[in-house]
Amino acid sequence: MTYTAPVKDIAFVLNHVVGLDELASLEGFEDASKDLVDAILEESAKFTGDVLAPLNWSGDQQGSQWKDGEVVTPDGWKEAYSQFTESGWGSLSFSTEFGGQGLPMTVAAAVQEMWHSANMSFGLCPLLTQGAVDAIEHHASDELKQRYLPKMVEGVWSGTMNLTEPQAGSDLAAVRTKAVPVGDHYLIKGQKIYITYGEHDLTENIIHLVLARLPDAPEGVKGISLFVVPKFLINDDESLGARNDVSCVSIEHKLGIHASPTCVMSYGDNDGAIGYLVGKENQGLVYMFTMMNQARHAVGVEGYGIAERAYQKAVSYARDRKQGKTMLGKDADDHGIINHPDVRRILMTMRSNIEAMRGLGLECAAAFDRARRHSDPATREKMQRRGELLTPLVKGWSTEMGVELCSLGVQVHGGMGFIEETGAAQFLRDARIAPIYEGTTAIQANDLIGRKTSRDGGQGMSELLSDMQEVLVQLKQADHLDMKAISKRFEPAIASADKATQWLLGQNDATLPSATSVEFLMMLGRLAGGWMIARSALAALALKKEDGADHGYLDAKIMLARYYAERMLPLVESSEIIVVEGAESTISLDSAQL
């Protein structure tokens, strides 16, 4: 069960679709030259293929183990993590001020896909650290930044997000953990659940970011503050000090990501865990959103990362496994099941969706990079809107599709797919968490229809659809059979999305839109994926005119886009009917009738 990072495919998107060269021209991103990024991708491919991928299956089987409050990661993980930090893989996009490499988020996202393909359980540790770094960097005092960020950026300390409590999952208003001010710090008491890498043996210290309430805090989400709570306190000379009053009570027995410890964390069983306020009191939710937006994008990357791994396994099995006469085999002896039309259907569905999702994931990251670094303020503002609009699509759509594609990967293997040793089932088990954590798909959909669509009167959506129209014009002008086929389905799909958006904006309250919000999210995600893969096809068409073009490769890009348009975009059209007509019946029954 090997993994070979799709460096060529990733570089294609960076260089020919989302405009890495233009990103590298922005002030502060000068280092992100094509040559450097190519070298990073190659090195990352080696590390993820040689070091992380071989630990994926053994990590699943062995799992992380809890004993007396300590968590032991599977064999080989500590060594792999050391290599990870030594090579600086966790610090690509972090600020150079704290030891990071200052590269665009787009480049970091391209690399992170490889982590999750190779070993999603492993990738979660730096994923969480990254969110914690972002929250501290954006909102904490200089003192906290100086104390925590260098080690976290380096990766020798990891970070966690502590939001959920037994009674407070999607609803953070119900958070009960207490924080009592004492001198320069606070004493934290409470229990947090589902804390990914809340305890482990990979790093010297673990920096918990914890949502808690001050004694006099207002009720609900307006009374939540954010605290830094280190596992080990830090002495003034920066050495590690006493153990803080925080412990891992147990870890969960889960469907997947067995090697990633999901911890129940207890704060303040004795005197109270010492914590430091991030930013201002009662602003915790706002700060947490910094962390969550970052993490949501990263979880979307997991969605297609794990699907890419499942695809590689499926296509390799389909080449090797012989079964029956094949319709598409080149001769009578060509019995690899890859030559059965329905196996092609599955592989094309996997591959084309992965390329569409990867395109969207990197486009979203590029939007955030432009929002940060572009010289034109109006562009920065528009790109911020774009990144925020695309985030719930990247998270919601890519993770739902991740599950679906990993399930298709199982199917390619037939009976073998159901046998655990084959490994295809692990990808499905692992993928299944992604539509749940960092906000379920329903939460993403609420974010999409509320904060990202209704709140700005549809401005962000209208800008997006207008950019899609431009691509449609290019497809039509290309005078090329496949581009025509793509535009034939892209055009009504854009129109459907526009109509569904107008319907949404025309509603008086959120009840009906909430009943079809997930359909709306999947519709927009699919369409946005179609937009990205159509741009990929246009880029391929242009590249075919260059000397020495790799026609086989570029033709495949075009055909994958056509397949996607003909087999995925029709669902956008049916989604229009579902969004508009299906809302009322969804909520018409009394709950007792269910």
Place this chain on the structure above:
Amino acid sequence: MTYTAPVKDIAFVLNHVVGLDELASLEGFEDASKDLVDAILEESAKFTGDVLAPLNWSGDQQGSQWKDGEVVTPDGWKEAYSQFTESGWGSLSFSTEFGGQGLPMTVAAAVQEMWHSANMSFGLCPLLTQGAVDAIEHHASDELKQRYLPKMVEGVWSGTMNLTEPQAGSDLAAVRTKAVPVGDHYLIKGQKIYITYGEHDLTENIIHLVLARLPDAPEGVKGISLFVVPKFLINDDESLGARNDVSCVSIEHKLGIHASPTCVMSYGDNDGAIGYLVGKENQGLVYMFTMMNQARHAVGVEGYGIAERAYQKAVSYARDRKQGKTMLGKDADDHGIINHPDVRRILMTMRSNIEAMRGLGLECAAAFDRARRHSDPATREKMQRRGELLTPLVKGWSTEMGVELCSLGVQVHGGMGFIEETGAAQFLRDARIAPIYEGTTAIQANDLIGRKTSRDGGQGMSELLSDMQEVLVQLKQADHLDMKAISKRFEPAIASADKATQWLLGQNDATLPSATSVEFLMMLGRLAGGWMIARSALAALALKKEDGADHGYLDAKIMLARYYAERMLPLVESSEIIVVEGAESTISLDSAQL
């Protein structure tokens, strides 16, 4: 984690949708009175709820264990199986000649749904026995029937199907197991894999039905014969004799159905396993189809059976779990997540699809019952065609939906859904096998487009669509808002299916149709489900006019049908585009380009 059989829903379909009263009027089915069937459903509900359901989770955790060729089922399974046979649950539809109860397959299928909801791993044992009984009853000599059927019908012996070999999965032409004639029997040598309940401790004997090749047999599927190979030979006085030369070499470590042993069986490691020919030489594949058609329908029942269990768990959790302000709650304190619109969407999707699938599963069984017992030969012929046409839909569509719905069931639970102890994940793990075994969805789709559609020039399909048109007329004539809403989506869906069928019939060879055959299957399955649930709505509307009608219940039936029409049938329309336009791009790449 309890299970309460949906007796009212099942009886509703039997009595008001598929016409149990008319079935009971057919010669040989006189016993199937409403009263008797009601009593059977109630008793079955008790048995499955009290005995089978409590063993489901413990069975998963413990699993069946292999040791030195023996397989030990989980704690409590032997006792449960004894109760099962003592109550005659396995023999409902078997011929009275061999101790069966001679009831319609429709009634048996209604009961079998409960087995699979309660405990899919358990239900597989009698499911396989049933297939073996059918094959012997239809094709074996009287002597074999007399020797084996009474005990198998009683359930004290179980049956297995031995088709697959390492090199022969979907392609049975590659079967290599040998059968050498010796006197009145044959000596069987070879290895079979994926043999469900190939070895276990629930019954005194296990009767294997084995596909093998005679020494002089022609190559390919025309050279396969079917043999009865008992684990213990039978003495002339009907007592158990010597152990046959067949053994279980190992069992598989699987994603789900852990309690159901999936065995590698070795035949003839020593002198050869003694087997008895069923019917004629080289006719094995034809006979096996008897078994497989029966088993395929039964696996389709598993698909919605497991989804029903997942639904019950999800709806119960959604009522209990409080989280956030709910839009649909009756007052400000009504925080059960069932009152969040998207949770409703999930529950409505699960429930309406289950009702559609149950309707289709029972309609298919009723067609086979009519094919067997109807007094009019033309009706018998039409109903045979109908049952055969619906079988791949029941198997393919219901099992694919089973996976999707069980995954939605996980989603309702949020983070809890990913924790194994919750139990929601087990349903997803168990459900995942159903689209694979007894012929993958692709195999069902090939059967649908080939044997069931092209071969008769579309006759069966045209009869089916014409029956749907009649329901459409009734919907329109009802002069009722919800019936209008249903017909609004049912009408274009029928038209789409007709166009896709015509496209299929117009193709010169099977290559393009094979590239969209699974889409065609899902399209037809969804549409046929819509047909059934629309009939359910019409029946509910009629019943509402009766004195003492349970309006809350009947209104829910109507609203579920409307929901299904508005949210599922639009997919039938997009499927038309996908089937017709999407075939070419599916197979356009060279396999090396993937």
